[in-house]
Amino acid sequence: MRFLVSVIDDKADPGSMDRQPVISEFNERLIADGYWVFAGGLADTDAATVVDNRGDQALFSDGPFVESKEYLAGVWVWEAPDMETAVRLATEASKVCDRKIEVRPFL
Numbered sequence: 277m278r279f280l281v282s283v284i285d286d287k288a289d290p291g292s293m294d295r296q297p298v299i300s301e302f303n304e305r306l307i308a309d310g311y312w313v314f315a316g317g318l319a320d321t322d323a324a325t326v327v328d329n330r331g332d333q334a335l336f337s338d339g340p341f342v343e344s345k346e347y348l349a350g351v352w353v354w355e356a357p358d359m360e361t362a363v364r365l366a367t368e369a370s371k372v373c374d375r376k377i378e379v380r381p382f383l
Contacts, residue, residue, distance in 0.1 A: 277355070277356060277357065277358065277359070277362075277381055277382070278313065278353060278354065278355055278381070278382045279353070279354045279355075279356060279359075279362040279379055279380065279381050279382065280351060280352075280353060280379075280380045280381075280382065281351060281352040281353070281354055281362070281365075281366055281369065281377060281378070281379055282348055282350075282351055282377065282378040282379075282380070283317075283348070283349045283350040283351065283352075283369075283373055283375050283376075283377060284346050284347070284348065284349065284375055284376040284377065284378060285346065285347060285349035285375050286345055286346050286347075286375075286376075287345050287346075287347065288345045291373060291374035291375040292374040295372065295373050295374055298372050298373075299372055299373050301372075302368065302369065302372045302373075303315060306352075306354065306365070310355065311354045311355055311356055311365060312352075312354065312355075313352075313353040313354060313355050314351075314352070314353040315350070315351065315352040315353070316350060316351060317349065317350040318348060318349060318350050318351070321339060321340040321347050322338075322339065324338070324339055324340045324341075325337070325338060325339075326338075326339070326340070326341045346376075349375060350373075352369070359379070359381060362379050362381075363379055366379045
């Protein structure tokens with residue numbers, strides 16, 4: 277099964293900014309254990325553009341699609357045998373990156 281693993285940060289109470297070395301170690305273990313598919317950090321929400329081309333004309337707006345103190349700071353895509361394994365890994369990931377983690381299976 278594949279899982280989207282979202283890293284959630286909080287503008288009012290952000291996670292530690294010095295986590296990159298331990299995140300890199302965690303990523304290396306994910307790769308070695310065969311769970312890694314993809315990962316990437318995201319620019320701040322101020323850099324986002326929303327595109328809505330459902331009508332007669334495309335509409336573009338600056339900023340995130342929702343205003344919130346919490347925001348998507350990065351993602352992993354993992355291959356794991358089941359949700360239990362993904363949640364176990366996410367529990368480690370939350371500690372490693374000092375942020376909340378959301379785990380969602382792909383359909």
